[in-house]
Amino acid sequence: MKKFITFEGGEGTGKSTQAKLLSKSLSSINENNLLTREPGGTKVSDKIRRILVEDINNNISSDVELLLIYASRHQHLKEKIIPSLKEKTVICDRYIHSTISYQFDMKNFSKKLDFFHQNFAFNLMPDLTILLDLAPDVGLKRSLKIKNKEIRFENKDKIYHEKIRKNFLKLSKKYKNMYKIDASLSKKVIHKKIIDHLNKLLFFKRKLPCVI
Numbered sequence: 001m002k003k004f005i006t007f008e009g010g011e012g013t014g015k016s017t018q019a020k021l022l023s024k025s026l027s028s029i030n031e032n033n034l035l036t037r038e039p040g041g042t043k044v045s046d047k048i049r050r051i052l053v054e055d056i057n058n059n060i061s062s063d064v065e066l067l068l069i070y071a072s073r074h075q076h077l078k079e080k081i082i083p084s085l086k087e088k089t090v091i092c093d094r095y096i097h098s099t100i101s102y103q104f105d106m107k108n109f110s111k112k113l114d115f116f117h118q119n120f121a122f123n124l125m126p127d128l129t130i131l132l133d134l135a136p137d138v139g140l141k142r143s144l145k146i147k148n149k150e151i152r153f154e155n156k157d158k159i160y161h162e163k164i165r166k167n168f169l170k171l172s173k174k175y176k177n178m179y180k181i182d183a184s185l186s187k188k189v190i191h192k193k194i195i196d197h198l199n200k201l202l203f204f205k206r207k208l209p210c211v212i
Contacts, residue, residue: 001085002032003203004124006095009132010164011154012139013183014190018132019093021191024211026089031204034084037093039069041076048072053150062106066116069099074120082122089204096121097129097178101167102153128203130194131172134183136161188212 005022007015016037023035039049048068051058060068084090096117103109117123136158143154172180181193192210199207 002087003089003127004081004085004092005089006092006097006126006129007132008094008097008101008129008168008178009183010134010136010139010161010168012142012144013132013134014142014187015093015132017187018130018190018194019091021187021211022194023091025195025208026091026204028209028211029204029206031089031206032087033089033091034080035091035093036076036080038076038095038098039072041072041081041092042079044079045072045076053152058152062103063112066099066103066106066109066112069103070116070120077121077124082124092126095126095129097131097168097171097175100171101164104163104167127177128198128201129175129178130197131168131178131180132183132190133165133169133172133180136165138184 007019009015019035019037023033026033038045039052040046048071051060052065052068052072081090081092099113103113106112140154140161144151169180172178179194179197181190183190185193188210191212195208195210198204
């Protein structure tokens with residue numbers, strides 16, 4: 001099995017940008033890799049994604065939201081991530097740590113998450129998670145500048161987003177394989193920090209170059 005790397009953080013932290021840069025760096029040394037995202041990654045999963053992130057007026061209950069997330073994740077893992085890991089490094093924009101951080105207000109959440117992850121996500125955990133940490137008000141301003149329909153979570157109040165950030169920070173202390181970076185730094189500096197960290201860990205057989 002190859003390496004499974006995930007990018008995490010609140011809205012507007014630059015996860016997608018840094019995931020693409022890492023993919024580009026890997027490609028530059030001919031390291032086969034797959035860049036994907038959650039929710040989404042397959043035709044079925046992308047349809048579920050639209051329900052979860054586009055419709056700002058829906059009243060999805062917490063339980064239904066978790067069910068949808070794991071329906072999407074199961075399809076994504078079975079169809080794309082797990083087959084790819086046999087020969088490629090997989091880079092995923094969001095994964096289980098987002099689920100933990102965003103679905104915090106659900107009753108008996110831990111028990112439900114454990115059940116779903118074991119039974120519908122093959123209990124797969126990332127080898128490394130890169131957490132981009134940023135004050136919610138800054139991240140939301142960044143995110144809302146981009147004109148798209150995916151603003152269901154951006155429309156939630158500041159208290160909600162502050163709680164998400166706190167949850168991510170708690171996870172960064174809990175998991176040794178979670179690397180936290182200040183996302184208020186420039187794109188170039190963040191990229192260099194990620195590459196330096198991977199090289200320090202000897203994560204790949206060869207050293208990765210910075211691509212910006």
